[in-house]
Amino acid sequence: MSSLPRFPEGFLWGASTAAYQIEGAVAEDGRGPSIWDTFSHLEGRTKEGDTGDVAADHYHRWPEDVALLTELGANAYRFSIAWPRIQPSGSGPANPRGLDFYDRLVDALGERGITPLPTLFHWDLPQPLEDEGGWLNRQTAYQFAQYAALVADRLGDRVKLWITLNEPFIHMTLGYALGMHAPGRTLGLDALPVAHHQLLAHGLAAGELHDRGLGVLISNNCTPVRPASEAEHDLAAAAIYDALHNRLFNDPVLLGTYPDLSALGPEAYPSFVEDDDLKLIHAPLEGLGINYYTPSVVEYADPTGNDGLPFTLNEIEGVPTTAFGWPVVPDGLRELLVGLRSRYGSALPPIYITENGCSTSDVLTNDGRVHDTERIDFLTGHLGALREAMAAGVDVRGYLTWSLIDNFEWAEGYSQRFGLVYVDYPTQRRAPKDSFYWLRDEIAAQR
Numbered sequence: 001m002s003s004l005p006r007f008p009e010g011f012l013w014g015a016s017t018a019a020y021q022i023e024g025a026v027a028e029d030g031r032g033p034s035i036w037d038t039f040s041h042l043e044g045r046t047k048e049g050d051t052g053d054v055a056a057d058h059y060h061r062w063p064e065d066v067a068l069l070t071e072l073g074a075n076a077y078r079f080s081i082a083w084p085r086i087q088p089s090g091s092g093p094a095n096p097r098g099l100d101f102y103d104r105l106v107d108a109l110g111e112r113g114i115t116p117l118p119t120l121f122h123w124d125l126p127q128p129l130e131d132e133g134g135w136l137n138r139q140t141a142y143q144f145a146q147y148a149a150l151v152a153d154r155l156g157d158r159v160k161l162w163i164t165l166n167e168p169f170i171h172m173t174l175g176y177a178l179g180m181h182a183p184g185r186t187l188g189l190d191a192l193p194v195a196h197h198q199l200l201a202h203g204l205a206a207g208e209l210h211d212r213g214l215g216v217l218i219s220n221n222c223t224p225v226r227p228a229s230e231a232e233h234d235l236a237a238a239a240i241y242d243a244l245h246n247r248l249f250n251d252p253v254l255l256g257t258y259p260d261l262s263a264l265g266p267e268a269y270p271s272f273v274e275d276d277d278l279k280l281i282h283a284p285l286e287g288l289g290i291n292y293y294t295p296s297v298v299e300y301a302d303p304t305g306n307d308g309l310p311f312t313l314n315e316i317e318g319v320p321t322t323a324f325g326w327p328v329v330p331d332g333l334r335e336l337l338v339g340l341r342s343r344y345g346s347a348l349p350p351i352y353i354t355e356n357g358c359s360t361s362d363v364l365t366n367d368g369r370v371h372d373t374e375r376i377d378f379l380t381g382h383l384g385a386l387r388e389a390m391a392a393g394v395d396v397r398g399y400l401t402w403s404l405i406d407n408f409e410w411a412e413g414y415s416q417r418f419g420l421v422y423v424d425y426p427t428q429r430r431a432p433k434d435s436f437y438w439l440r441d442e443i444a445a446q447r
């Protein structure tokens with residue numbers, strides 16, 4: 001018996017992963033180093049010093065992982081392509097062995113009726129590009145477009161929808177402003193050019209993809225923003241947080257404009273925005289990828305002594321939290337989507353939920369099962385909220401949960417398990433969790 005409402009025919013059901021988090025095989029078949037190889041090998045940057053050197057060994061076990069997708073009944077799979085496998089030094093001709101890997105994967109998915117949804121950049125910048133300034137360097141955007149063209153030339157006959165970037169907000173904030181992720185820079189507000197250069201990269205790559213008749217998405221991490229109170233300074237703080245987290249990445253691609261960030265400083269967009277950049281960034285989109293995890297409650301803070309930021313994020317009280325400590329607020333997904341629809345109106349393309357999920361304290365029991373009831377509750381709640389947003393008029397085409405299998409959770413190493421499938425790292429054995437069987441049955445009931 002199904003516990004979910006009915007979704008439209010043709011709705012995409014699946015799961016997401018990212019290259020550095022699952023592949024391992026970091027020195028195989030000509031792959032070059034990425035910023036995550038460098039960063040994770042630095043002392044004290046990741047929990048327990050974990051690295052993605054082996055990860056879930058997907059590079060060798062991918063047939064097993066495709067079989068899991070088939071068993072799940074997925075008709076879509078979001079994965080990412082490792083730029084350092086395609087261009088080991090960040091530029092120049094494609095490394096054929098790197099392309100071959102994704103070629104085989106795409107073929108295997110096609111044979112099973114699973115729509116491939118590749119992401120071109122999920123944070124694993126080739127280290128040689130970082131050495132030239134990474135996303136602080138405008139040139140990286142042009143390099144990205146060349147890389148996108150190389151991949152599209154090889155896979156574009158079978159892959160029709162492409163995601164340019166994953167969560168440019170999180171990459172800028174954790175990677176360049178706060179130093180918690182690779183490349184580990186602590187620039188604070190001086191990290192803003194990273195937003196613009198990623199968006200420019202998106203726009204230039206969109207041009208390459210469209211030239212080849214292919215569809216384009218970007219996956220943005222979005223959060224519904226709730227002011228801590230109705231007081232004017234809290235409302236203003238919430239507005240600026242919303243501008244930074246959501247609008248900085250949605251407005252340029254959907255409207256061709258930047259939001260007003262003047263509350264953050266006298267010149268939020270100095271010289272790095274050149275003429276015509278916004279025209280490129282405002283390329284048509286065949287879909288908007290939304291990654292949703294949790295809402296943000298925002299309160300005013302005195303910018304002095306707060307890194308110049310006029311806001312602070314409060315805890316959300318009275319709701320369950322995931323193993324990561326993230327509050328579980330399913331209705332936040334409905335609130336977010338309905339809010340996007342009212343903000344952007346007809347400028348909003350069809351939405352694909354490209355990530356949504358939770359980490360749980362999973363234990364592999366003696367019967368070889370993982371009883372992750374919290375994940376089943378999480379998925380039930382969020383899919384219900386998603387369906388409500390759709391009933392309220394938001395055009396949503398698919399739901400890809402994070403993640404297919406347990407994986408390297410960035411600075412948290414292997415301590416956070418987000419998968420539908422448990423990975424026993426010492427043996428690399430995969431054990432589908434209860435949530436896997438639950439989702440399999442729900443997907444089947446929709447058909």
Ligand code: FCB
Pocket residue numbers: 018021166167170221291355402409410418
């Ligand atoms: C998102 C990332 C993804 C994963 C989840 C938990 O921000 O895109 O790679 O780490 O969080």
